Amino acid sequence: xxxxxxxxxxxxxxxxxxxxxxxxxxxxxxxxxxxxxxxxxxxxxxxxxxxxxxxxxxxxxxxxxxxxxxxxxxxxxxxxxxxxxxxxxxxxxxxxxxxxxxxxxxxxxxxxxxxxxxxxxxxxxxxxxxxxxxxxxxxxxxxxxxxxxxxxxxxxxxxxxxxxxxxxxxxxxxxxxxxxxxxxxxxxxxxxxxxxxxxxxxxxxxxxxxxxxxxxxxxxxxxxxxxxxxxxxxxxxxxxxxxxxxxxxxxxxxxxxxxxxxxxxxxxxxxxxxxxxxxxxxxxxxxxxxxxxxxxxxxxxxxxxxxxxxxxxxxxxxxxxxxxxxxxxxxxxxxxxxxxxxxxxxxxxxxxxxxxxxxxxxxxxxxxxxxxxxxxxxxxxxxxxxxxxxxxxxxxxxxxxxxxxxxxxxxxxxxxxxxxxxxxxxxxxxxxxx
Numbered sequence: 001x002x003x004x005x006x007x008x009x010x011x012x013x014x015x016x017x018x019x020x021x022x023x024x025x026x027x028x029x030x031x032x033x034x035x036x037x038x039x040x041x042x043x044x045x046x047x048x049x050x051x052x053x054x055x056x057x058x059x060x061x062x063x064x065x066x067x068x069x070x071x072x073x074x075x076x077x078x079x080x081x082x083x084x085x086x087x088x089x090x091x092x093x094x095x096x097x098x099x100x101x102x103x104x105x106x107x108x109x110x111x112x113x114x115x116x117x118x119x120x121x122x123x124x125x126x127x128x129x130x131x132x133x134x135x136x137x138x139x140x141x142x143x144x145x146x147x148x149x150x151x152x153x154x155x156x157x158x159x160x161x162x163x164x165x166x167x168x169x170x171x172x173x174x175x176x177x178x179x180x181x182x183x184x185x186x187x188x189x190x191x192x193x194x195x196x197x198x199x200x201x202x203x204x205x206x207x208x209x210x211x212x213x214x215x216x217x218x219x220x221x222x223x224x225x226x227x228x229x230x231x232x233x234x235x236x237x238x239x240x241x242x243x244x245x246x247x248x249x250x251x252x253x254x255x256x257x258x259x260x261x262x263x264x265x266x267x268x269x270x271x272x273x274x275x276x277x278x279x280x281x282x283x284x285x286x287x288x289x290x291x292x293x294x295x296x297x298x299x300x301x302x303x304x305x306x307x308x309x310x311x312x313x314x315x316x317x318x319x320x321x322x323x324x325x326x327x328x329x330x331x332x333x334x335x336x337x338x339x340x341x342x343x344x345x346x347x348x349x350x351x352x353x354x355x356x357x358x359x360x361x362x363x364x365x366x367x368x369x370x371x372x373x374x375x376x377x378x379x380x381x382x383x384x385x386x387x388x389x390x391x392x393x394x395x396x397x398x399x400x401x402x403x404x405x406x407x408x409x410x411x412x413x414x415x416x417x418x419x420x421x422x423x424x425x426x427x428x429x430x431x432x433x434x
Contacts, residue, residue, distance in 0.1 A: 002176045006139050010114050034093070037109035040120025045084055045106045048126065053426050054082050056127035058110050061089040062314060063341060064133045065096055067156065067212045072103040074419050081426070084125050086110040091314045113138040122148065128429045131422065134158055142180030151182035151425045155418050156210055158187045159194045160338060161359040167198050175199045185421055188363040206421060209414030210364070212343040220322050229323065232309045233295045233302025234269045241268055241387065242324035244317060245275040245340035247331045251283050253380035254328055255290050257387040258308070266391055270308040273317050275330060275340060280312040318344050326390055326397060329354035333380060339365065346373055347408045351400035353377060353386055373404035
């Protein structure tokens with residue numbers, strides 16, 4: 001009954017929201033190729049192979065795509081398993097094609113969660129196991145899985161404060177809407193508790209940890225580091241402040257902190273990496289008004305030395321973070337409150353500053369602050385004060401960096417636990433085709 005209401009309301013809701021999403025897609029670009037996938041036209045899946053089980057893995061965008069890399073490599077090593085990979089964004093699709101063409105048998109866009117679109121895609125992919133990452137939980141997708149008897153596993157599963165509040169309001173309906181989920185592999189104990197409070201059976205919720213903690217990053221060799229710094233317009237011997245995955249308003253805040261450093265006599269450079277590269281059009285006027293010499297990375301190598309570089313590119317953040325001496329984590333200053341992931345910065349042993357709004361990563365942010373790897377601020381003014389204070393105290397920055405690296409080492413292991421759970425679900429799924 002409830003699924004019928006969802007199906008009935010989905011179409012008019014889609015019509016109402018279509019102008020906004022069309023605007024967003026045009027702004028971001030890159031959706032022209034394979035756009036029919038969204039309507040169930042994903043037909044590039046090869047025929048089933050005898051004795052091989054098929055996994056359909058959905059990773060919504062760039063962050064999730066980067067996180068699943070080690071998992072895909074492990075699955076690739078198993079000749080009895082093959083993976084079809086879908087994503088939601090054009091940047092996610094570009095990354096999937098660039099990095100995972102040898103790990104997957106097909107890549108495409110996740111369908112709209114309308115019955116005809118989902119039904120057609122399910123028929124094309126025909127998986128033995130469906131895997132959703134982080135916050136992905138689509139009622140029609142789950143209904144199609146349940147109808148076919150296909151288990152669904154949510155990995156790195158989390159519930160932001162906003163999602164938790166929304167689901168709590170309809171708590172009696174959650175088991176019906178999400179009943180197709182076979183197992184939830186929660187990223188933290190807090191997330192696991194929230195899922196149980198919403199009505200998910202405790203025996204189907206397992207704390208595996210966050211697979212992003214198992215990333216292995218190849219350090220930049222000195223030659224590559226020097227080349228990268230030169231292309232950014234930075235000298236090889238000056239410290240760098242990084243604004244990581246910034247959102248509207250935060251570039252101005254980080255520029256304010258950078259201005260405070262320069263006013264205090266520090267030699268430093270600023271690297272801005274916005275969460276969405278297409279925002280360059282609104283950030284460039286901020287840089288022009290700042291008075292600092294700046295470079296826009298998408299235009300090519302910097303022609304000379306600059307104070308600030310805007311890295312308006314996709315998929316480079318992990319590499320660029322290696323250059324930083326202090327990292328600010330974006331989407332965390334008011335009015336933003338969700339937060340971007342601080343995991344990569346911690347894994348690379350970087351001292352971290354973040355706004356108080358880290359609801360998407362609340363347990364991780366709290367642990368990083370508690371262990372001395374990060375500091376939390378509440379405003380742009382406080383950010384400038386804390387950045388200046390840390391710049392004056394190199395020993396404090398070194399101590400925070402060591403704490404971050406130590407926290408990362410202690411919390412690894414989620415990848416092995418996640419892989420074991422997925423293979424266990426596959427064993428209990430329908431027999432491999434012969």
